[in-house]
Amino acid sequence: MTALAFVVICMVGLSATRGFAWGAQGDVLAVRFGADGDRTRVVIDLDKTAQGRVIDAGGEGRVVLALSGVAPGRGLNGGGSGLVRSYQVTSSGGSSRVQLELARGSEIERRFLLPPGDGVSHYRYVVDLKATGTAARASTTPAPRASAPPRRAERPLIVIDAGHGGNDPGASGASAQEKQVTLAAALALKAELEKNGRYRVRLTRTDDRYVDLYRRVSIARQADADLFISLHADAGADPALRGASVYTLSEQGAGRAVREFTRGDNWHRELHLPGRDPSVDRILLDMTQRATQNRSAQFARVLLTHLEGSDHPLLRRSHRDAGLAVLLAPDVPAVLLEMGFITNPEDERLLTDERARRRLMKSVADGIDRYFREPSSPMMAAANSQAAGQP
Structure with missing residues (x-):
């Protein structure tokens, strides 16, 4: 199985309904996920630039970010993928609060802002999570079952x-x-x-x-x-x-x-x-x-x-x-x-x-x-x- 096949099988639809929703109004447009083994990439689509601040880095079973200068509109929420069990975008003063409930113990590996480019007309705030090997705290939100790669019938x-x-x-x-x-x-x-x-x-x-x-x-x-x-x-x-x-x-x-x-x-x-x-x-x-x-x-x-x-x-x-x-x-x-x-x-x-x-x-x-x-x-x-x- 090639790495590409493995990644695509492990994906839970970056553009599908799970872990992906478009806001009806506001500056936070969408939240998308891509999962690959012990890492998950979270992409937050934004109508304009924003500064991100970490409120909770994963120690309590969740990652919480504040994105200053962008409004959540009516907000977004839904199931996640990979290391993320579910997500919610709410208003917090003049910022948008992005809360990620974790399916496993995880921490932020890196985060960065991508300006428009490569055929994309909006900003993207990217958060890369990696598993820590510890258990996440209990959550009342049911975790969607992730797809797993099938057993390969052929020899390598x-x-x-x-x-x-x-x-x-x-x-x-x-x-x-x-x-x-x-x-x-x-x-x-x-x-x-x-x-x-x-x-x-x-x-x-x-x-x-x-x-x-x-x-x-x-x-x-x-x-x-x-x-x-x-x-x-x-x-x-x-x-x-x-x-x-x-x-x-x-x-x-x-x-x-x-x-x-x-x-x-x-x-x-x-x-x-x-x-x-x-x-x-x-x-x-x-x-x-x-x-x-x-x-x-x-x-x-x-x-x-x-x-x-x-x-x-x-x-x-x-x-x-x-x-x-x-x-x-x-x-x-x-x-x-x-x-x-x-x-x-x-x-x-x-x-x-x-x-x-x-x-x-x-x-x-x-x-x-x-x-x-x-x-x-x-x-x-x-x-x-x-x-x-x-x-």
Whole structure:
């Protein structure tokens, strides 16, 4: 299940009736919600700018905000979504008071005001909530049941990308080229993953050919991949420099990804978003991107733990981030693994020796196993939701 599918399934209709109502008059136009696991985004649509002040940050089972300079009209109220059980907008002096009754213990992660833009003609006050793991106080307001991701019938799909290829040899060592060792490693990892029958595996290339970087991303997205791992060999001017590292998408790269995927008119269709409200779709895309980054970082940490446990040499700062093209998919968790420095004699020996390479890929496969077994993984979350009897 891709991150986008997971987010859309967990949504409780940003533009539907639950958690969404338009005021008949006044400056507070609407309250909308988007839920993604342990986080919920609250969007308050405003007819004009406002300053927000926190009255209650969640300690008593509710979050209360005062929005100065905007009137609530006849007010709004209704059921929430995710971490929010219900909401109410009332008048408080010259301000609007927004009260969110919490379904779980939560706190404000961040809040900010968005001016009109990106096709939206009004202001939006955004509040991001995150779960704290504590129980919310009892409430007399019944909580709407949230949708849960269904158990995925298929085995997880892993897309393995052998870096470079064809007329792009990549870095060169004393006796090998990067494109050769990445393909050999990809084939070894595929064989390792297919041993236990728990995964479906696809390669972006199976021979010495060049595949466009964006095509590699498209292969993973079109296949509805659960994980994308791009294999590379590093290079450095200092031949003593050695060790593996793992890259995940940087914040700057995440912004680039959003720009790439919203460039055309039909981006919401490609990402399977509702398409009825551009501002809602942008919120969904932002949530999807964030969920994907979180899962990518989660896998990177697990992978590095297994590499370190196998005594494979690591760079001193082994978890890095960058805006690399192969990491740009907003809905597929992805990492780029630099397996070592091909310009270092010891690392080159490990990368070109079949047995050493097989041991390395066994560690990577073990990391993948651990990632999909963790309670916070999308597969385990879906299974646990069904086991708990959620719809």
